[in-house]
Amino acid sequence: MLKIYGTSMSRAARPLWAAEELGLQFEHIPVAVPDTRKPEYLKVNPNGHIPTIDDDGTIVWESMATTLYLAEKYGKAPFWPSKVEDRAHAYQWSFWAITETEGNLLTIVRNRMFLPKDQRDEKAAAAAAETLKAPLQVLEDHLRGRQYLLGSDFTIADLNVASVLILGTFVQLDLSATPVTKSWLDRCLGRRSMEKTLGYK
Ligand SMILES: N[C@@H](CCC(=O)N[C@@H](CS)C(=O)NCC(=O)O)C(=O)O
Secondary structure, three states: OEEEEOOOOOOOHHHHHHHHHHOOOOEEEOOOHHHOOOHHHHOOOOOOOOOEEEEOOEEEEOHHHHHHHHHHHHOOOOOOOOOHHHHHHHHHHHHHHHHHHHHHHHHHHHHHHHOOHHHOOHHHHHHHHHHHHHHHHHHHHHHOOOOEOOEOOOOHHHHHHHHHHHHHHHOOOOOOOOHHHHHHHHHHHOOHHHHHHOOOO
C-alpha cells in the first residue's frame, strides 16, 4: 500500500493533496520536522526531509517528484494531461514554482510567522515580497483569460503551483496586485481534496 511520510503543515501536504485529489487509499505516517533526522526515517529519505512516499517499495522523495509520480501513475486526463506538450507545461510550472517562488515565500513565512519574534527580520521579508512581484506577474499574465494553468481544467500543474503558493496564505501575503492569481489560488485551495489534506496532522 502507498505510504506518505510527513505532516500536512510541511511540504508533505503536496503528495497528501495529490493522493486525495486522485482518490487513493494510503497510509499516512505523520513524521514531523523534528523527527526527520532519526535513523529509521533516514533509511527512507537520506536527506532527512519530508515528504517521502513509498509506493509498494518504490521510494520517491522531493515533493514535486512525489506529486508528478502519483499523477502519472494513478491519474487520468485532464488531471494528468494526455498530450506531451501539456505535460511539458505541467513540469514547467512545477519547477517554476519551486525555483522562482518557494525560496522567497519561505523567507517571508519564516520572518513573519515561524521564527521567534526576536529573531525575525522584517527587512528580509519585505525584500523577498518585493522580489516575488516579478514571478507573480508572470503567473498573473498567464492566468488572465484562463481558469487554470493548462486551460479549463484543474491539473497537476495547478496542484503543484498552488501547493507552493499556499505558503503566502499563512501570512496573508498581499496579492491585490495580482487579482487573477488570487482568484485562481482561492479556487485551487477551496477544493474538497485540500480540506481533507489539512486533516493529516
Ligand atoms: N526540496 C525538498 C525540501 C524538503 C524539506 O526541506 N522539507 C522540510 C519540511 S517542509 C523538512 O523536512 N525539514 C526538516 C529538516 O530538514 O530537518 C522537497 O521539496 O521535498
